[in-house]
Amino acid sequence: MKVDYSLYLVTDSSLVPKNTTLLAQIESALQGGTTIVQLREKELETGPFIALGLQVKALTQRYHVPLIINDRLDVAQAIDADGVHIGQDDMPLVQARKILGPTKIIGVSVYNQKEANDAIANGADYLGIGAVWDTSTKKIKRSPLGIQGVQDVLRLMDVPIPTVAIGGIHVSNAQELMIGSASGTRHLDGLAIVSAIIASSDPKQTCQAFSGLLNNVFGSFEPPIALDTSSIVEKSIKLVDLLKQTGPMVHHITNYVVINDNANATLALGASPIMSTNTEEIDDLAAVNDALLLNMGTLNDIDAMILAAQTNTRHGHPVVLDPVGAGATQFRKDTVARFLKECNLSVIKGNGGEILSMANRGGRSRGVDSVGNNGGEANAVLAVSELAKNNGCVVVMTGPMDYISDGTRVFVVENGHPMMALITGSGCMASSVVACFQAVSEDPLIGAVAGMLTITIASELAMKRPEVKGPGTFRAALLDELYTISNSPELIRTHARLREIPLARSN
Numbered sequence: 001m002k003v004d005y006s007l008y009l010v011t012d013s014s015l016v017p018k019n020t021t022l023l024a025q026i027e028s029a030l031q032g033g034t035t036i037v038q039l040r041e042k043e044l045e046t047g048p049f050i051a052l053g054l055q056v057k058a059l060t061q062r063y064h065v066p067l068i069i070n071d072r073l074d075v076a077q078a079i080d081a082d083g084v085h086i087g088q089d090d091m092p093l094v095q096a097r098k099i100l101g102p103t104k105i106i107g108v109s110v111y112n113q114k115e116a117n118d119a120i121a122n123g124a125d126y127l128g129i130g131a132v133w134d135t136s137t138k139k140i141k142r143s144p145l146g147i148q149g150v151q152d153v154l155r156l157m158d159v160p161i162p163t164v165a166i167g168g169i170h171v172s173n174a175q176e177l178m179i180g181s182a183s184g185t186r187h188l189d190g191l192a193i194v195s196a197i198i199a200s201s202d203p204k205q206t207c208q209a210f211s212g213l214l215n216n217v218f219g220s221f222e223p224p225i226a227l228d229t230s231s232i233v234e235k236s237i238k239l240v241d242l243l244k245q246t247g248p249m250v251h252h253i254t255n256y257v258v259i260n261d262n263a264n265a266t267l268a269l270g271a272s273p274i275m276s277t278n279t280e281e282i283d284d285l286a287a288v289n290d291a292l293l294l295n296m297g298t299l300n301d302i303d304a305m306i307l308a309a310q311t312n313t314r315h316g317h318p319v320v321l322d323p324v325g326a327g328a329t330q331f332r333k334d335t336v337a338r339f340l341k342e343c344n345l346s347v348i349k350g351n352g353g354e355i356l357s358m359a360n361r362g363g364r365s366r367g368v369d370s371v372g373n374n375g376g377e378a379n380a381v382l383a384v385s386e387l388a389k390n391n392g393c394v395v396v397m398t399g400p401m402d403y404i405s406d407g408t409r410v411f412v413v414e415n416g417h418p419m420m421a422l423i424t425g426s427g428c429m430a431s432s433v434v435a436c437f438q439a440v441s442e443d444p445l446i447g448a449v450a451g452m453l454t455i456t457i458a459s460e461l462a463m464k465r466p467e468v469k470g471p472g473t474f475r476a477a478l479l480d481e482l483y484t485i486s487n488s489p490e491l492i493r494t495h496a497r498l499r500e501i502p503l504a505r506s507n
């Protein structure tokens with residue numbers, strides 16, 4: 001579930017103006033564009049808190065906005081809220097997560113780098129950074145952070161998870177805070193507001209003012225520099241080196257046909273594979289993992305896959321899905337729908353039949369094999385770009401040409417050899433390689449292109465070997481050539497055939 005943290009309302013009944021009610025203030029705020037609500041009622045006993053929680057939940061559900069409960073896990077459970085927000089002196093995050101399970105949102109209040117990174121390491125979904133300024137709504141024990149203090153926490157987070165700032169934020173200082181605290185590509189994802197909304201004589205109007213201001217600020221943040229194809233090739237070369245230097249761990253839940261090739265391809269690039277399907281160890285693995293690959297080939301362990309995806313996402317690790325045989329059976333179609341709904345995927349990498357059928361663009365699978373694309377390049381471009389845009393991820397569609405898109409750009413890797421289609425699991429190996437690159441690439445699009453260049457160039461180099469006579473010798477040579485590229489990444493520069501297809505503006 002993707003959560004919009006941008007206009008985060010935190011309640012406080014004691015601040016509600018005399019002529020109205022808390023519920024009316026919340027509803028007005030929702031009409032004005034509040035994107036998430038936290039019920040913070042420090043003085044309420046359990047019974048009345050639950051009763052109020054149920055009323056607020058009915059409201060937030062109507063506006064399709066998540067409801068978070070401050071501190072009280074029991075209340076959150078009783079009303080099946082979307083999550084909790086805990087402070088440094090509340091129930092520790094580790095225990096809270098055990099109680100609430102992996103799917104609930106848990107936010108943590110943090111004041112400095114250490115608290116932020118501890119919360120990130122323990123699987124917080126978002127951070128509330130503050131207090132930014134002095135505030136009348138909460139007695140603060142530590143001096144206010146100011147804009148610089150917020151920026152320090154943002155800059156020093158080990159992994160960039162969503163953040164909101166809290167404490168003394170009003171329409172008058174919100175823009176200064178959003179812009180002043182941004183650093184490089186990191187910025188706040190939203191503002192948590194208490195009195196400016198709850199005590200407002202017109203919460204709807206106040207929220208509209210915040211929303212307008214936030215939209216302008218988000219629009220003003222520098223988009224990442226769009227690299228041309230030769231810069232992406234150079235980046236890919238650097239990523240091969242980085243993979244070898246850092247040796248990231250890549251947890252695979254894959255199929256039993258390809259499992260050994262997946263592990264060996266990962267090792268050949270200098271990364272560490274772990275092939276585990278046991279739910280008991282997902283937490284421990286996620287704590288030290290760097291990327292997760294889910295492969296639907298033999299389609300067991302679906303619950304473990306989803307749990308692993310959610311757990312890894314909480315740790316900030318990318319998740320790659322190989323939707324093997326996506327359109328082949330009703331069960332596979334249903335399972336893909338579950339992955340799309342319940343997981344936050346970084347990359348979907350499938351063959352033509354799989355990706356085209358997921359995009360409703362005519363693809364077919366016979367078992368796990370792709371049965372062609374009748375719509376040519378234009379159809380492939382639309383399939384990857386639409387699927388990417390609709391799911392907020394990168395999509396790779398393999399075949400004689402590999403099409404790769406993040407929804408705004410489309411690249412084609414023209415490298416590869418037809419012999420790849422004659423060994424089982426070459427696509428699955430490509431997914432492992434893409435997952436390895438996701439572990440070291442800040443940009444999932446570049447990581448996906450780098451992965452596809454690496455495996456397809458390896459296939460070309462393998463076919464040049466004199467001992468390669470057919471699929472058997474090719475399979476071994478492919479591993480050898482992944483290893484060759486890992487040691488001589490500049491081979492990518494001389495072999496890459498990468499082109500960009502401009503997307504029509506209407507897309």
Ligand SMILES: Nc1ncnc2c1ncn2[C@@H]1O[C@H](COP(=O)(O)OP(=O)(O)OP(=O)(O)O)[C@@H](O)[C@H]1O
Nearest residue numbers: 351398399400416417418420421424425426427428
């Ligand atoms: N005709 C071809 N020419 C060049 N490269 C190809 C060709 N067919 C496949 N490839 C390459 O082979 C790899 C696997 O792609 P393919 O679409 O065959 O995957 P797949 O069907 O998912 O494989 P599997 O299910 O066996 O794992 C990709 O790297 C792709 O670039």
Ligand SMILES: Cc1ncsc1CCO
Nearest residue numbers: 255257297298324368425
């Ligand atoms: C042949 C086969 N069957 C299920 S998975 C798999 C490997 C290629 O995906």
